[in-house]
Amino acid sequence: MSNAEARLEILTRINRAVRDRDVPERPxxxxxxxxxxxxxxxTFEDRILDYRAGFVRVSPDGVREAVRAALGDARRVVVxxxxxPAWLPDxxxxxxxxxxxxxxxxxxxxxxVTSCAVxxxxxxxxxxxxxxxxxxxxxxxxxxxxxxxxxxxxxVPDVLDGVHAVAGAVRAGRPLTWLSGxxxxxxxxxxxxxxxxxxxxxxxxxxxx
Amino acid sequence: MSxxxxxxxxxxxxxxxxxxxxxxxxxxxxxxxIREKRLRAVGELPxxxxxxxxxxxxxxxxxxxxxxxxxxxxxxxxARGGHVHWARDAAEARELVAQIAQGHGVTELIKVKSIxxxxxxxxxxxxxxxxxxxxxxxxxxxxxxxHDTPSHILVPAIHRNRAEIxxxxxxxxxxxxxxxxxxxxxxxxxxxxxxxxxxxxxMAVSGANFAIADTGxxxxxxxxxxxxxxxxxxxxxxxxxxxxxxxxTWEDISVFMELLPRSSTAERMNPYTSFWSGVTxxxxxxxxxxxxxxxxxxxxxxxxxxxxxxxxxxCSACLNVCPVYERAGGHxxxxxxxxxxxxxxxPQLLHMDDKNANTLPGASSLCGACFDACPVRIxxxxxxxxxxxxxxxxxxxxxxxxxxxxxxxxxSEGWRFEGAxxxxxxxxxPLVHGGQITALPGLLGGWTQSRDLAPFPPQSFREWWRExxxxxxxxxx
Numbered sequence: 001m002s003n004a005e006a007r008l009e010i011l012t013r014i015n016r017a018v019r020d021r022d023v024p025e026r027p028x029x030x031x032x033x034x035x036x037x038x039x040x041x042x043t044f045e046d047r048i049l050d051y052r053a054g055f056v057r058v059s060p061d062g063v064r065e066a067v068r069a070a071l072g073d074a075r076r077v078v079v080x081x082x083x084x085p086a087w088l089p090d091x092x093x094x095x096x097x098x099x100x101x102x103x104x105x106x107x108x109x110x111x112x113v114t115s116c117a118v119x120x121x122x123x124x125x126x127x128x129x130x131x132x133x134x135x136x137x138x139x140x141x142x143x144x145x146x147x148x149x150x151x152x153x154x155x156v157p158d159v160l161d162g163v164h165a166v167a168g169a170v171r172a173g174r175p176l177t178w179l180s181g182x183x184x185x186x187x188x189x190x191x192x193x194x195x196x197x198x199x200x201x202x203x204x205x206x207x208x209x
Numbered sequence: 210m211s212x213x214x215x216x217x218x219x220x221x222x223x224x225x226x227x228x229x230x231x232x233x234x235x236x237x238x239x240x241x242x243i244r245e246k247r248l249r250a251v252g253e254l255p256x257x258x259x260x261x262x263x264x265x266x267x268x269x270x271x272x273x274x275x276x277x278x279x280x281x282x283x284x285x286x287x288a289r290g291g292h293v294h295w296a297r298d299a300a301e302a303r304e305l306v307a308q309i310a311q312g313h314g315v316t317e318l319i320k321v322k323s324i325x326x327x328x329x330x331x332x333x334x335x336x337x338x339x340x341x342x343x344x345x346x347x348x349x350x351x352x353x354x355x356h357d358t359p360s361h362i363l364v365p366a367i368h369r370n371r372a373e374i375x376x377x378x379x380x381x382x383x384x385x386x387x388x389x390x391x392x393x394x395x396x397x398x399x400x401x402x403x404x405x406x407x408x409x410x411x412m413a414v415s416g417a418n419f420a421i422a423d424t425g426x427x428x429x430x431x432x433x434x435x436x437x438x439x440x441x442x443x444x445x446x447x448x449x450x451x452x453x454x455x456x457x458t459w460e461d462i463s464v465f466m467e468l469l470p471r472s473s474t475a476e477r478m479n480p481y482t483s484f485w486s487g488v489t490x491x492x493x494x495x496x497x498x499x500x501x502x503x504x505x506x507x508x509x510x511x512x513x514x515x516x517x518x519x520x521x522x523x524c525s526a527c528l529n530v531c532p533v534y535e536r537a538g539g540h541x542x543x544x545x546x547x548x549x550x551x552x553x554x555x556p557q558l559l560h561m562d563d564k565n566a567n568t569l570p571g572a573s574s575l576c577g578a579c580f581d582a583c584p585v586r587i588x589x590x591x592x593x594x595x596x597x598x599x600x601x602x603x604x605x606x607x608x609x610x611x612x613x614x615x616x617x618x619x620x621s622e623g624w625r626f627e628g629a630x631x632x633x634x635x636x637x638x639p640l641v642h643g644g645q646i647t648a649l650p651g652l653l654g655g656w657t658q659s660r661d662l663a664p665f666p667p668q669s670f671r672e673w674w675r676e677x678x679x680x681x682x683x684x685x686x
Contacts, residue, residue, distance in 0.1 A: 003294055003295055006294075006295040006296060006297045006301060007295040009297055010279075010295050010297060010452065010501070010503045010507065011276045011279070011280070013503065013507035013508075013510075013511075014275045014276045014279075014452075014507055014510065015276055016511065017507055017508075017510040017511035018272070018273055018275060018276075018510060021273050022273075023270060023273050023274070024266050024269045024270055024273065025266070026263065026266040026267060026270055027259065027262055027263055027266060029263060029463070029464070030256035030259035030260060030263065031256075032255060032256065047477060050477075051480075100491065103408040103409070103442060104408065107404075107408060120478075122477070123470075123477040123478035124477060124478065125478045130489075130492060136489075136491060136492035136493070137437070137441045137483075137492055137493055138441050138442060138492075138493075141434065141437050141438065141441060141442075142408075159463050159466050159467050160460075160463040162463075163459070163460055163462060163463040163466075164460070167459050167460065170421075170424050170426055170459050170484065170486065171424055171459065173289050173424075173425075173486050173487065173489065174486075174489065175483070175484060175485040175486070175489055175492065175493060176482075176483070176484040176485075177437065177481070177482070177483055177484075178466075178478070178481065178482040178483075178484075179480065179481060180476070180477070180478035180479065180480050180481075181480050182480065183432070183433055183434040183480055183481070184432050184433070184480050185347050185348075185396055185432055185433045186364065186432075186474070187346075187347040187348035187351070187364055187365075187366055187367075187396075188347070188351075188366075188369075188371055188374055188392035188395055188396065189235075189238075189370060189371055189392060190238070190239055190242055190243075190364065190367070191371075191392040191393075193392050193393045193396040195400075196347060196396055196399070196400055196432075196433035196434055196435070197345075197400060197403065197404070197407065197433050197434035197435045197437075197438050198433065198434025198437060198438075198480070198481060199434075
């Protein structure tokens, strides 16, 4: 079989190329000074606002109202299994993804409400590992508005902290989606246009406690 | 889509590109804007230099263990239900994609922007099999619809302006509304056109920014969401990756997610990154193929000096700081890899006996800005000089070596140099056009192929000095 031949030949070429090479020493990962929790949360807020995404910080009993405000005019909402039902306001046309919605059905939904796995302050990145409360990947991709509810304790200072936090999910074979603001392009004369194929709007709700 | 092979030598291609004022204006604006933004994004990280060192060392460690890493990646992708294929060259990789498409009866597929797929000229090969590949990145779509080629790694359609794109979309996308030239309106038209394709197309092809050996995870870094659409919604996904993209463990990804966005788009983080490991039941494509491509990379790996080129993470920072790229533009390089990185990667992938590619190491002023900007510390000037030596080794006695010999003779004695200058001044009359010498005859032609030359001034410094002495103005008070 030609693929076995190609495999053997490429591996042989590599082994010939790197024979007797020393393995280079790798330096330690450079880490920033420890930040206070208040600084970390403040940095995260600053980054989210810099991406021109919505941001609000609420107490646990304010989540439902915050979700209602974040949804605005959106009425048709898809919610993943495992999302805290206390977060959802009344009066919405809520679709569940069990059994899975078709692509066309998903395209007919205005918005999605999810939680996340972890968030990185320094880069304003939300990491979904598509566990309970986050849904499969298509749910946060096709609707135009994504409302993401994050517990304050899920916000870590740096990229490496985020990478460590989802290591277990990756090793279990789960996919990840990293979001930093909404969909954007700068392809035409370098003019930034927000909202191309992914959700045009991202609204973040951080829950204290 | 142009592949690796430059159709012309760089000096010849650059000459016509440099004469395009629109291109030069666009490039100046883009490179200056990204350059300044990037400095801010990089300056925000106090330990940027340490991250660069770690990034370089992490890639070097992967390359030193490349066969083990690839075997581990193959095993872990298979353990997660994916298929792994090996391609020695572009033809094998193209054939693999075509076979998978034909196996599913596919006549149309969607693509994530992938320079590797351009390198192997995938779209043209699929066309020959009756399979239409639709580019879904906005810039790649512009390039594809206008039957053009990309001119920048990050912003491939940067040589086009909004009026050209307006005319193109009005003609090609069949939109009922007449589109204005507002970039938001034009992006909206692409969104409408592509959305149905995303929702209904059965197969997608992507590249890979990184792959992680121990978890079998492949990664695509992007901004628009077209990448997420392609790797999530179709039933079948094929990812083509150069073998140098593999990393050892999951934790290795962190340093690159810090280095890449800040170097590339000058953002703290790009809007979207997708990671997947084989197939996930109930989520995303249920059939996944990973193609591991050599296509000259193992030869680069074998070269002591050139090997560092394989650290490249395709960020394009070197393009944006390069004075030669800024003036000549991406098309002058004639390859999918333009700019300083292309000037070293393309000739190495093709070998130095490619007569057009071996002119690329000359496409540099050796100012060193590319090395400073490179997030994985590829010493591009060092490799450029090394490859120039390799190219000269292929050429024997060259015009350049004769000219340099003549210059050495003239400059070794003051009187000889002065005589030569007088002679040149007398002889330059017919060569000066608009205050510039744009083409020198004979042996010296190589010099003016890619640069203009100021004419010799009417009086040399030595002549002026002698005159000043003679007029008695020379004495100090």
